[in-house]
Every structure is written in structure tokens, then in C-alpha cells.
Amino acid sequence: MDCLTFYGHPTTTSTAYSTIALLPADPCDSEVEDLSDPDNENDEDLPPPPKKRRKRNRLVEASLDLYQTPSPSTKTRKTTWVKKDIPPFTVPEPVFMIPESVQTPFMYWKRLFTDQMIEHITEHTNQYSVQQTGTSINTTVSEMEDFLSVLLYMGVFKFPSIDDYWACESRFPQVADTMSVKRFNVLRRNVHFNDNFQMEGCTDRFHKIRPLFDMFREQCLLIPHTNRQSVDEVMVAYKGTRAGKLRQYIQNKPDKWGFKIFCRGSSSGIIHDFILYQGATTFFNIQEEEHAHLGLEDLHLGAKVVSILCSSITHKEETVVFYNNFFTSFNLVKTLHTNLGLRSVGTVRTNHSGGATLMSDKEMVKRGQGFVDFCSSEGVIAVKWFDNKCVTLLSNACGVEPLSSVKRLKKEAQQKVDVPCPSIVLAYNQAMGGIDLSDMLVHLYKTPMKARRWYLPLFGYIIDVSIVNAWLVYKQDCNLLEQKPMPLKKFRLSVAATLKGANKVPARVGQPTNAKHKAEVRRPNPRVLHPSLEVRYDGIGHWPTFGTQRGRCNLCKGGVSRWRCSKCGDGKLFLCLNNKKQCFVAYHQR
Structure with missing residues (x-):
């Protein structure tokens, strides 16, 4: 047998067309049955002769040009960038209703941490104790308020250990006179927020704390917000291993290990909305209709978070949202404006800028500090500014003009000089710090909730944020009425004292101390303590x-x-x- 018989004759191809097997003319037929020859089944040395194909199984010929040039329907429209500024958007100042009078700190706190939440905690704490031990600890709403009061005191006066508040040598009356250390440990060991026996098959990995977060979120959404909103992430400290992959790590945060929460807040520091991050099931409660309305199909994680958090804003046409480069993309800026009517500003990474034609970092450094490069497309402007290093921002709310100046230290002259700065950078710096301000205030007086149960630090975070939000609303009312507000520490202690004493019979004095104390020095004019x-x-x-x-x-x-x-x-x-x-x-x- 010669080579031509064994390998077959080569087929002639033209430059324009080539025979390409796409599908048989009749999809019900198959070519496999025609490849066998029953007369040559025992002949293993020679290959079967080529058999003439049936007409119905002929191959369809297609031009190679169809695959070299994509069809118009599959073309992706390229974004065209031009060197043009966008008109600035004037953010209207919020108008808040002037209250008749400034209420007590306890009333402001009750707006956020409601009686319904305390009753919910009391009910599930008794239920959890029955499920674990077979007997109920029989706690009441009044006792749960005392428990919260003790936690508020412990957030201000920090002792090395819990038992030190009741010890003879370091006894703290505000805590020790409220309840015994044994009862406090019982409540702390059994405090609970959901029924564990009804959570089988639940996709929510935060189901143990979810009801309390939902009730607290509803109250935060009722707080009037400013027209400058910011979105950022917060870490709730937790170093244990019982939470599994719910525990995250962020290197640049003060608390590097913990639970990640995406928050939306005003520039004043008030938290209005939040999302607990839990990986692939973060958006388990988003319905398909809402998913399509917000346009979340083509967005990455950060863009989805911003879209969902901004959907709860009331006056969207008057609001500008600020976020960092973890969230920002060209598609997000367009999607927020198209679907929600929101304008936004954010720092952006190079691969998410939508192909903006800007100078490279080396060229910007050669031009000197304060140089600005920009381009715009479809109402969105990309601005690159060289300060100590290059930073790129995307916005459809404000652009380059009007230019202002900032003070920077000049090493050669050893003095501060004026450096040109675009308006988008000043707007971003003024409005982006709301979440960081809230996080700072939370860390000033933090509720001690270290425990083996991973969800207790989240419970402590709810208590601290409720105090901070209530204090900021109280401070806002004081400014409207031109009154001097009390500091955050005094505000927290006032809430703790009211929780301890309101609508309750005075508790018995704790165990007498055996240590000998010095006689009290009588003050000539003792300060009068006025109760709330x-x-x-x-x-x-x-x-x-x-x-x-x-x-x-x-x-x-x-x-x-x-x-x-x-x-x-x-x-x-x-x-x-x-x-x-x-x-x-x-x-x-x-």
C-alpha cells in the first residue's frame, strides 16, 4: 500500500473558503454508523477504504471571514475619552426639623435600641438556657436593662478582668450594686438572639445575630441623613477560630482580624445602613427583581455593595456618594446614575477606570507636584493629580474647576508652599471620613465582649454604634437649638445610670468589704448630683x-x-x- 492510499488525498482549499464541519444537515443523523465496514471486520492490517458519505450528512461550508470579523451584535462599544471638564453639581444643604427641646440621652438611645430589641433578647436568652441546661434562668426585661447598664459602665471604666468590678480591693459601686458577679456571668453565658433549632438549612451564616441587626438597621434608616454619603468597610475585632471563614483579615485596619461590615454613613459620622460580609452568600436576601433593577449582573463585589447600600437613600437626586478604590469602577458610576439617579465620587484603580487616557506616573512626576490631567466620557470625568504620589478619581458630580490650593512642605525651601488642587479632591477629602469618624468614636469607649461565642463581639458593636449614633443626633439637636452638648463619655454614663435606675426598686447594697478604708474627707461644698x-x-x-x-x-x-x-x-x-x-x-x- 502506498502512502497516498493510507493517508488519503489532500483536499484543495481556496483562499476565501474552507470546508469546516459545523453540523450535519440533518441533526438526527450521525456519522459514526457510516465509518464501519462489516466486510473488513477481521482485516486488522489494512484500514477500511473511504466510504462515500450520504448526501444528507454533507458538511456545511462556511467562510473563514465570518470568524475573522465579529458580527455587529457581538461588538463591544469602545468608550471615547476627550479632554473636557464636566459642570459641577451643587450639593444642597440638608434641612433638619428644629426640635422643641433637647431630650435626655436615654430618650435618644431608645430611638435606636428599642424596647422591642430588649424584649427579643430577653425571650431568646431564656429559651437558649432551657435548650442548653433544661431550666430557664428566668431573666426579665428589667434585669436585661441592668445587664446592658453594666456593659455600658464597663466600656468607660476598663478593669483588667471582669471579677475586679466586684472584688473587695477594686470594687466599683455602679456595677457591683446593680447585680452580683454570679448573676452577671449567668446572663453573659446565656445571652442569645435567635432560635438555633430553627436554623437548619439556612443560607445565612450570621443567623445567630441576624434578627438583632435587622431591627437595629430599621431604626438607623429612620435617622435623617445629609446629602453627602460615604461607603466604607469596618472591622469588628475577633481573633478566634470558631467563626470559620467569616473571620477576615485586612492589613491596613487597626483591627486586622475580625468581621467585615460594609457601612453607609453621613459625613457627620452617623451610620445609616450596613451589610454583613459572608462571602458568596452575602446577598442571599436580594430578590431577583431588585437584582435586575439595580443592574448587578455585570458588577463586581464592591460595586454590588455600593448599589445595595445606596438603594435605601431617600432623596437620591440631591445626594452624592463617596467611596474608595475598592468599590469604584466606571460601570458603577454609570449604573448608579442610570438606575438610581445618584451622583458619586471615588478614587479608582487603573484597571477599573474604563480605559481613561491619562498620563503615566512617570510623566506626571516630571511635570511637578500639583499637576492635573483629566479626560471625560459620557458625563463621567477621570482626574489624575500628583501630590506626594499620583491619585486617580472618577466622578460625575464635580470635576477639576474651580482650582484651589493646599499647603505642602517643600523640602528644599523648608517651608510650606501652595500646591494647586482640583475641586474633586477637596470634595472627596471633606466627605469621605464619615465611616472612619464613627469607627474612631466606637473605639473610644468599647464594650468588652470577648467570649468563645463568635457573635458576642457583634452584639457589643451594636451597643457601641447605638450610643455613637444617639450622641451624634443629640449633638445635632443641640447645635440647632444653640445649646452646648455634653461629651460622649458623659452621654454614655447618663444612659447607663438611667437604665440602672428608671422604673426599678433600688437594689440591695452589695457585700460589705472587709478592707479598712480611710475616713472620708468632708468637702466644704459638695457637688449636688442631679438624677435624670x-x-x-x-x-x-x-x-x-x-x-x-x-x-x-x-x-x-x-x-x-x-x-x-x-x-x-x-x-x-x-x-x-x-x-x-x-x-x-x-x-x-x-
């Missing part, structure tokens, strides 16, 4: 008690007495009991 209005007017547990120290009455000028209130007097608020004025009764009536 919720404690003073609750009508429960206020009884006149007789003491050894004598003082003047706070209501009548000539009243001098040794009587004080057992609940809100604290040894310094003296009230006389003369038959004419009845100062003790009058002080505790509205």
Missing part, C-alpha cells in the same frame, strides 16, 4: 431615709435636714420634710 428625669419621676422606690450628714434643701431656701432620697439622692441631694411645703413629695412629682 426618667429616674426622678418614675415614682418607684423613692423613700426618705435619715442620714448622719446634714445639708440644705434643694427646693426651699431655709430648709435644713438630714433626710434624703434613698434612690436618687446618693447622699448629696438633701430634701426637708416640713409639714407646710412637703419638699420631698414635691421634688418627685411632675
Whole structure:
């Protein structure tokens, strides 16, 4: 047998067309049955002769040019960038309703941490204790408020260990007089927020803490927001291993190990909305209709987070959103404006800038500090500015003009000089720090919630954010009424004292100490401690008690007495009991 018979004759091809097997003319037929010859089944040395193909199985001939040039439907439109600035968008200042008066810190906190949340915690704490031990710890809403009060005190006054608050040598009365250390440990060991037995097959990996987060989120959404919103990520510190892959690591954060939460907040630091990050199931509760409405199909993770967080903004046409390069992309800026009507500003990475034609870093450095390069397309501008290093921003809210200046240290002259700065950079720096401000305030007085159960640090974060949000709303009302606000520490202690004393009978004094203390030095003019209005007017547990120290009455000028209130007097608020004025009764009536 010659080579031509064995390999077959080569087929002639033209330059324009080539025979390419796409599909048989009849898809029901197959070519496999025609390749066998029953007469040559025992002949293994020679290959079967080529058999003439049936007409119905002929190959379809197609031009190679169809594959070399894509069809118009598969072409991707290339973005055209031109060197042109965009008109700036004037962000309207928010208009807040002026309150009639500034309320107490406890009332501001109750707007966020509601009675419904406390009742929910109480119910599931009793349920969890029954599931674990077979008996209920029988906690009540009043006792749960005392437990929260102790946690608020512990966030301000930090002791090396929990037992030190009750120890004889370091006893802290505000905590030790509220409840015993044994009862506190029982509540801390059994506090719970959801039913574990009904979570089988649940895709939510944060199901143990999810109900509390949902209730708290609903209250945060009710807070009026400013027209400058920012989106950033927050880390809730957790170094344990029981949370599995829920624990994340971010190198540039103060708390590098912990739970990642994406937050949206105002430039004043108030948190309005958040998403718990849990990997592939982060958006498990997003419906298909909402997914299509927001246009999340072609967006990466960061862009999806921004779109979902911004969907809860009320006045979208008047709001500008700011975010960093983890979230920013050209598609996100266009999608937010098209689907939600939002304008946005953000730093961007080079591969997400939509192909913006900007100078390279080397060329920018040669031009000197303060040089600006920009280009725009479809109402979106890309600005590259060289300061200490090159930074690129995308925006459809503001551009380069008007140029301003910032102070920078010149090493050669050893003095600060003016460096040109585009308006987009100043707008970004002024509005982007809202989430960082909230995170800083949370870390000032942080609730100690270290435990083996991984979801307790998230519970502590809810308590701290509720205090910070309430204080910022209170501070805003004080500014509207031109009053001086109290600092955050005093605000937190006021909430803790009200939780401890409002609508409750005074607790028994804790165990007496065996240590000998020095005699108290009597101050000539002791400072009067005024209780909060919720404690003073609750009508429960206020009884006149007789003491050894004598003082003047706070209501009548000539009243001098040794009587004080057992609940809100604290040894310094003296009230006389003369038959004419009845100062003790009058002080505790509205």
C-alpha cells in the first residue's frame, strides 16, 4: 500500500473558503454508523477504504471571514475619552426639623435600641438556657436593662478582668450594686438572639445575630441623613477560630482580624445602613427583581455593595456618594446614575477606570507636584493629580474647576508652599471620613465582649454604634437649638445610670468589704448630683431615709435636714420634710 492510499488525498482549499464541519444537515443523523465496514471486520492490517458519505450528512461550508470579523451584535462599544471638564453639581444643604427641646440621652438611645430589641433578647436568652441546661434562668426585661447598664459602665471604666468590678480591693459601686458577679456571668453565658433549632438549612451564616441587626438597621434608616454619603468597610475585632471563614483579615485596619461590615454613613459620622460580609452568600436576601433593577449582573463585589447600600437613600437626586478604590469602577458610576439617579465620587484603580487616557506616573512626576490631567466620557470625568504620589478619581458630580490650593512642605525651601488642587479632591477629602469618624468614636469607649461565642463581639458593636449614633443626633439637636452638648463619655454614663435606675426598686447594697478604708474627707461644698428625669419621676422606690450628714434643701431656701432620697439622692441631694411645703413629695412629682 502506498502512502497516498493510507493517508488519503489532500483536499484543495481556496483562499476565501474552507470546508469546516459545523453540523450535519440533518441533526438526527450521525456519522459514526457510516465509518464501519462489516466486510473488513477481521482485516486488522489494512484500514477500511473511504466510504462515500450520504448526501444528507454533507458538511456545511462556511467562510473563514465570518470568524475573522465579529458580527455587529457581538461588538463591544469602545468608550471615547476627550479632554473636557464636566459642570459641577451643587450639593444642597440638608434641612433638619428644629426640635422643641433637647431630650435626655436615654430618650435618644431608645430611638435606636428599642424596647422591642430588649424584649427579643430577653425571650431568646431564656429559651437558649432551657435548650442548653433544661431550666430557664428566668431573666426579665428589667434585669436585661441592668445587664446592658453594666456593659455600658464597663466600656468607660476598663478593669483588667471582669471579677475586679466586684472584688473587695477594686470594687466599683455602679456595677457591683446593680447585680452580683454570679448573676452577671449567668446572663453573659446565656445571652442569645435567635432560635438555633430553627436554623437548619439556612443560607445565612450570621443567623445567630441576624434578627438583632435587622431591627437595629430599621431604626438607623429612620435617622435623617445629609446629602453627602460615604461607603466604607469596618472591622469588628475577633481573633478566634470558631467563626470559620467569616473571620477576615485586612492589613491596613487597626483591627486586622475580625468581621467585615460594609457601612453607609453621613459625613457627620452617623451610620445609616450596613451589610454583613459572608462571602458568596452575602446577598442571599436580594430578590431577583431588585437584582435586575439595580443592574448587578455585570458588577463586581464592591460595586454590588455600593448599589445595595445606596438603594435605601431617600432623596437620591440631591445626594452624592463617596467611596474608595475598592468599590469604584466606571460601570458603577454609570449604573448608579442610570438606575438610581445618584451622583458619586471615588478614587479608582487603573484597571477599573474604563480605559481613561491619562498620563503615566512617570510623566506626571516630571511635570511637578500639583499637576492635573483629566479626560471625560459620557458625563463621567477621570482626574489624575500628583501630590506626594499620583491619585486617580472618577466622578460625575464635580470635576477639576474651580482650582484651589493646599499647603505642602517643600523640602528644599523648608517651608510650606501652595500646591494647586482640583475641586474633586477637596470634595472627596471633606466627605469621605464619615465611616472612619464613627469607627474612631466606637473605639473610644468599647464594650468588652470577648467570649468563645463568635457573635458576642457583634452584639457589643451594636451597643457601641447605638450610643455613637444617639450622641451624634443629640449633638445635632443641640447645635440647632444653640445649646452646648455634653461629651460622649458623659452621654454614655447618663444612659447607663438611667437604665440602672428608671422604673426599678433600688437594689440591695452589695457585700460589705472587709478592707479598712480611710475616713472620708468632708468637702466644704459638695457637688449636688442631679438624677435624670426618667429616674426622678418614675415614682418607684423613692423613700426618705435619715442620714448622719446634714445639708440644705434643694427646693426651699431655709430648709435644713438630714433626710434624703434613698434612690436618687446618693447622699448629696438633701430634701426637708416640713409639714407646710412637703419638699420631698414635691421634688418627685411632675
